[in-house]
Amino acid sequence: MEIYDDILETLGNTPLVRLARLHEAGNVVAKVESFNPGSSVKDRIGIEMIDAAEASGELQPGGLIVEPTSxxxxxxxxxxxxxRGYRLICTAADKIPKEKVALLEAFGVEVITCPTDVEPTDPRSYYKVAERIRDERGAFLPYQYYNQSNPMAHYKTTGPEIWRQTDGEITHWVAGMGTGGTISGTAKYLKEQNPEVRVVGVDPVGSVYEHYSKHGELPPAEKIHGYLIDGIGEDFMPTAVWWDYIDEVITIDDRTAYQTVLDLSRREAIFSGSSGGAAVAGALQIADRDLADGSGLVVTLLPDSGERYLSKLNQKWLQERSLL
Structure with a gap:
């Protein structure tokens, strides 16, 4: 009988889909992570971080978990x-889509929303609120931004899957940078198989990664600002980023990301969130730049489904923000 003991056993081995209608040469493919049981790439790190905490004794049976998350x-x-019988509190920036809040609450999660436009060190930020709950209530804080189990999850799963699915023919790995875990762990594995694989991060305009990749320091405060792309970009530097495996970082603006979301749904029949739109836009740019002779294979990743953003991915919301 083909029966799983629990839903997490269905994790991984998500499909690679050729984006032949967006790139006629057919050498841009996307790994569609909405096929995971929780419909996103983050399922991979959720189980990896908890497994590691249980093994180390940081998380005890029936314990409380708190995490800042989008x-x-x-x-x-x-x-x-x-x-596994744990309690969970999630702190989130108040730009989190209401669909995600409702989904978390359906799983019994307590969601605390915090101001978006404050410094990470501000006591009102969703990072600091999570830290305060950890300190006051003795909760386990996985802290995906600093937890090395985050990139390791992708070193163990995403990287090997891509290498196997492409028969080792991948030449470029292009991915959005949020915590940095997805791009980093996958990149480490791919470069161990073939050091010539080029790794390109995709960063929203207003985030810090592109500037840091060139200058080794955060950009001036006036260059760090908000953006409408969900789930990628930061205003500080997480240690889940493994810079040794990233060759360059490019920027994508809000309009390009959201236009690509619409292109994906209307031409490829794939409904992605805006971080996936940004990643695909970046992958198409890299393919046009580096694969002019038609050879090579660019792989990118769609972190989740656009169904989590329906309050944003509609004509009215997009028009009000000049994204159409």
Whole structure:
């Protein structure tokens, strides 16, 4: 009988899909992570971080977990918590889509929303609120931004899957940078198989990664500002980024990301969130730049589904923000 003992056993081995209608040469493919049980790439790190905490003794049976998250990591943790008897609190920036809040609450998660436009060190930020809950209530804080189990999850799973699925023919790995875990762990594995694989990060305009990749320091404060792309970009430097395996970082603006979301749904029949739109836009740019002779294979990743952003991915919301 083909029966799984729990839903997490269905994790991984998500499909690679050729984006032949967006790139006629056919050498841009996307790994569609909405096929995971929690419908996002963050399912991978949810189980990896909890497994590591259980093994180290940081997390005890029936314990409390708290995590600052844009939603997807929270759901990955929520699934593990539900199966293993943990309680979970998620702190989130108030720009989190209401769909994600409702989904987390459906899993029994307590969601605390915090101001978006404050410094990470501000006591009102969703990072600091999570730290305060850890300190005051003795909760386990996985802290995906600093937890090395984050990139290791992708070193163990995403990287090997891509290498196998492409028969080792991948030449470029292009991915959005949020915590940095997805791009980093995958890149480490791919470069161990073939050091010539070029790794390109995709960063929203207003985030810090592109500037840091060139100058080794955060940009001036006036160059760090908000953006409408969800789930990628930061205003500080997480240690989950493994810079030794990243060759360059490019920027994508809000309009390009959201236009690509629409192109994906209307031409490829794939409904992605805006971070996926940014990643695909970056992958198409790299393919046009580096694969002019038609050879090579660019692989990117769609972290989740656009269904989590329906309050944003509609004509009215897009028009009000000049994204159409």
């Amino acid at each position: 939603g997807n990591t929270g759901l990955g943790l929520a699934m593990v918590a539900a199966l």
